[in-house]
Amino acid sequence: MVNSVSRTFAGLAIGAGLATFAAGVAQAQTMVVATDRQGSLMNRVGTAMAKVMTDHSDMRFVVRPFAGPDAYLDAHNRGEIKLSVLTASSVYLEVTGGNKAKKVRKNFRILRAGPNVLRLGLVVNNDSPIKQVADLKGKKLTSDFGGHSTLPRSIETGLGNGGLTWDDVVKVPVTGVVDGIKTFGAGRVDSSWAAMGMPILREIHAKNKVRFLSFDGSPEKLAKMRQMMFPGLQLAKFPKPIPPLGIMGPTNLITYDTYLMANKDLDDATAHKITEALWKGTDAFTKASAIFRGFAKKNAVTLFPMVPYHQASVKFYKGQGLWTDAADKASKMAMDIK
Numbered sequence: 411m412v413n414s415v416s417r418t419f420a421g422l423a424i425g426a427g428l429a430t431f432a433a434g435v436a437q438a439q440t441m442v443v444a445t446d447r448q449g450s451l452m453n454r455v456g457t458a459m460a461k462v463m464t465d466h467s468d469m470r471f472v473v474r475p476f477a478g479p480d481a482y483l484d485a486h487n488r489g490e491i492k493l494s495v496l497t498a499s500s501v502y503l504e505v506t507g508g509n510k511a512k513k514v515r516k517n518f519r520i521l522r523a524g525p526n527v528l529r530l531g532l533v534v535n536n537d538s539p540i541k542q543v544a545d546l547k548g549k550k551l552t553s554d555f556g557g558h559s560t561l562p563r564s565i566e567t568g569l570g571n572g573g574l575t576w577d578d579v580v581k582v583p584v585t586g587v588v589d590g591i592k593t594f595g596a597g598r599v600d601s602s603w604a605a606m607g608m609p610i611l612r613e614i615h616a617k618n619k620v621r622f623l624s625f626d627g628s629p630e631k632l633a634k635m636r637q638m639m640f641p642g643l644q645l646a647k648f649p650k651p652i653p654p655l656g657i658m659g660p661t662n663l664i665t666y667d668t669y670l671m672a673n674k675d676l677d678d679a680t681a682h683k684i685t686e687a688l689w690k691g692t693d694a695f696t697k698a699s700a701i702f703r704g705f706a707k708k709n710a711v712t713l714f715p716m717v718p719y720h721q722a723s724v725k726f727y728k729g730q731g732l733w734t735d736a737a738d739k740a741s742k743m744a745m746d747i748k
Contacts, residue, residue, distance in 0.1 A: 439680070440470040444482040444494040446558075447475045449588040449610040451528060451701070452668070456495035458698050459670060462691025467683050478558040478586050480510055487515040489673040493684070497528060498667040499560045501716040502640040505747050509559040516745075517674045519720035521685050523712035524705035527668040529606040529646045532568055533594065533656060536619035540600065543572025543623050546579055549600035552590035553581035561587060565603050567639040568664065571625045606655050606663060607701045615656055624661040635664070642666045642714040667712050668704070672720055681722035689726070711737045715744045 445456035460471035476482045479500040485491045507514040534540045555561035582599045584590040588610050594602035595614035604611050627645050636643045646665040648657045696702045711732045718741045727733040
């Protein structure tokens with residue numbers, strides 16, 4: 411009888427424990443992180459971020475891939491989507507109204523920044539006779555990129571570095587950056603826009619070696635590129651070959667900041683949790699891939715923000731000794747970017 415009663419109480423205790431655990435899981439706050447489609451570098455960054463933020467908080471983060479920023483930024487601006495991982499150039503087009511919708515959208519705030527995550531350029535087959543950007547004249551090049559307002563401008567900037575315009579190439583419309591690389595890999599174009607290390611490009615490179623074209627890094631050319639694209643553009647310089655990544659000789663690629671970005675109305679408590687979770691998970695995140703090293707803690711605050719930082723993140727970074735007078739000035743000035 412005693413054993414029976416004990417088993418009954420034990421069963422009740424276990425059941426109560428399971429119920430409490432289940433309730434805790436059910437009550438865990440889940441947040442969607444918007445990214446580009448699978449196979450893109452932004453999706454890879456967002457997926458890695460979501461994992462470490464989940465591991466280092468009492469929240470759950472789920473990545474939702476879209477065709478490109480154009481597919482989700484309006485909803486993000488309205489607060490229907492709370493978080494995204496995207497580039498500074500895409501944000502610049504939003505705040506200046508240079509997007510396809512021709513609408514100014516400014517309801518965004520930065521939680522974390524990282525430089526040199528994206529290294530971008532025009533890719534060709536390694537055995538191609540195309541050796542420099544100017545050699546693309548008359549060649550087939552992917553164009554349009556339905557979900558990415560920033561990509562046509564990026565490519566136009568890259569072409570301009572070699573003295574070309576869109577009128578000098580044969581345009582082949584694609585729906586996005588991943589589709590563009592697939593079209594290139596299928597041999598239907600001579601070149602496409604790509605990010606170094608993006609998964610789909612690695613797949614193609616494993617079958618048929620590819621090569622990035624180098625941009626002219628002179629001060630005059632860099633100034634022109636910034637004028638054509640946006641002020642935050644930088645050049646990532648690779649003085650030595652990195653064959654596994656398509657760098658076959660000294661090469662300059664375009665780069666700019668990548669953001670973990672929130673809607674401006676995200677409450678302070680949640681914004682703090684997210685900022686702190688990614689901070690705590692930084693070592694695991696940056697060790698997951700060399701591509702993520704730009705997200706080192708020391709780079710969390712950029713001096714070239716396209717929108718201001720969230721006030722909760724500002725408070726957090728002040729506590730870490732990263733928020734300087736220069737950062738404060740830059741964040742406030744971002745409100746007036748037009």
